[in-house]
Amino acid sequence: MMLGHKTSVAAETPLCTTEIVNRFEALLENERYVLGMILGFMLINLSASFTFPNGYASGPMTRLMAVLGILWMLGFALRLARPNLPFVYFPEASCLMTVLGLQGAMATAAIAPFTGAYADATLAQADHFLMPFISWPEIVHWLSTHPTIFRTLNYIYVSENFQVPLLFLILSGFGRVREMKAIVAAGGIALIGALLIFTLMPAEGGYIHYGIARESVPDLLVAMPFEFPEILQHLKSGAVHELSMHEINGLISFPSFHAVTAVILIMNWSKFRYLAFPGILLNAMVIFTALPIGSHYICDLVAGSILGYASMKLATFLVNRNTVQIDTQARMVPTVVVPKRECSMA
Numbered sequence: 552m553m554l555g556h557k558t559s560v561a562a563e564t565p566l567c568t569t570e571i572v573n574r575f576e577a578l579l580e581n582e583r584y585v586l587g588m589i590l591g592f593m594l595i596n597l598s599a600s601f602t603f604p605n606g607y608a609s610g611p612m613t614r615l616m617a618v619l620g621i622l623w624m625l626g627f628a629l630r631l632a633r634p635n636l637p638f639v640y641f642p643e644a645s646c647l648m649t650v651l652g653l654q655g656a657m658a659t660a661a662i663a664p665f666t667g668a669y670a671d672a673t674l675a676q677a678d679h680f681l682m683p684f685i686s687w688p689e690i691v692h693w694l695s696t697h698p699t700i701f702r703t704l705n706y707i708y709v710s711e712n713f714q715v716p717l718l719f720l721i722l723s724g725f726g727r728v729r730e731m732k733a734i735v736a737a738g739g740i741a742l743i744g745a746l747l748i749f750t751l752m753p754a755e756g757g758y759i760h761y762g763i764a765r766e767s768v769p770d771l772l773v774a775m776p777f778e779f780p781e782i783l784q785h786l787k788s789g790a791v792h793e794l795s796m797h798e799i800n801g802l803i804s805f806p807s808f809h810a811v812t813a814v815i816l817i818m819n820w821s822k823f824r825y826l827a828f829p830g831i832l833l834n835a836m837v838i839f840t841a842l843p844i845g846s847h848y849i850c851d852l853v854a855g856s857i858l859g860y861a862s863m864k865l866a867t868f869l870v871n872r873n874t875v876q877i878d879t880q881a882r883m884v885p886t887v888v889v890p891k892r893e894c895s896m897a
Contacts, residue, residue, distance in 0.1 A: 582732065584869060585647050588739035592654035596794070599661045605793035612657065612796055619646045641723040644731045645716065648738055655742040656799045662750055663786035663802060670752035671760040674805055677850040687757045687848065691768065694843050701770035701843065708773065708840040710833060711812050718819055721826075729870055734819060737859075737866035741811045744858050745803050753787075754804035755780040756846030768843075775801050776846035805848065809841040810855025815863050 599607040626642030633639060678687060694701040722731050757763075759780045765771075779800045785791050786802075801808070813834040820830025838856065841847045847855075 582647070584736050584866075585651065585732075585739050588743065589647075589650055589654055592651075592658040592742075595658040595661050596654065599794035602661070602664065603792060603794050607661075608793050608795040612653070615653070616650065619650050622646050623650075635726070637726065638720070638723045640728045640731055641719055644719050644723070644735055647735050648715065648719075651735065651739050651742060653799065655739075655746065656802075657794070657796070659746060659749060659802045660782075660786060660799065661794055662746070663753070663783055664789065664791075666749060666753040666787065667751050669754055670805065671754045671756075671848075673752070674754055674848040674850050675757075675760060678848050681849050681853065687842070688761050688763065691757070691763060691843050695768055695770070698770045701768075702772065704836075704840040704844055705770075705772040707833070707836050708809070708844040711809065711816070711837060714816055714833075715812070718816065721823070722819075730819065730822075733863070733866045733870040734815060736870060737815050737862040738812075740866055741808070741815075741858050741862040744862065745806055745808055745811065745855075748806060748854070749803045752805050753783065753802075754848070754851075755783065756804050757842070757848055758846045771844065773844050776844070779804075801845070804846070805851045806854035806858050807838075807841045807845060807847040807851040808855060809845050809847070810838045810852045811859035811862065813837040813841075814856050814859030818860070818863050 596607060596609070596612075623643055623646040626640070626646065629636070630639045630643065675687070694704070718734070719731055722728075722734075754760075756776055756779070758765075758768075758776050765777050779802050782791075782800050783802050816837075817831050817834045820834070821827045823830070838852050841852055841855075842849065
């Protein structure tokens, strides 16, 4: 009697090899977007070898990238071996986000000499249209007369520095890798969008535009609002002869990347029942603090919020679509009927 049984074509490959290949592909899903963005930023930075008189001092950045690359590969190897281990994706996500930020900031400096004219006057006019009943200098002046509030805003402003790692830690603890990949991809997408806008509309920020001296705001504890305009001016004027990590600074004023990050954090904190309200409240305050602490115009905050929302939505769509495609392909492994003889009884 002839019996038939179904077997997968993939069974011709040793099971261990098939399992490793499938797991490797699954673990790298969606990261090609982020790796592609990093490569694009790196190419922009390498172009500085031709556009700056003394080229690109890549040594310190290369060493830092090597360390981060090794940490990323170790994290990936651990996830390959133990994909269901809690917190296993935390090292990878942290390294990818750090590399994106560093390479994106360097790329901003690399293209700064080729940006358009300062758009501060246009942005100030847009502020007046959005909020005709109050001006930027009036907000800063009121805060200057309330030093306790002003100083508190500094700490709220920098809270993003620990919020992102904390969010990654919580998500990785619950094994929500797909959401972490979407956040990293959203950061890269937002960087690309901000970089394109910066090319057309660089700005020095409210403090410089309105002629407010550093001594007038002693409770401003963040030095960046008065440092980045000077660096940007040197880059645009050609005074910087060599691109290096010294030029890494928050050069993009419009749109506010602090607002971008705050909105991305709001969209993800809101998924947690008990963390939604404090997460939304804190980051709504972060967006406001970007005005007096980050020297951002009101329209910077609006544009940054829109960019952050759109980037998170697009990243989530790409991650979910790619995951569905991989799952569908895995279910579509063809099968064939292999004849099998029944052993005869003696």
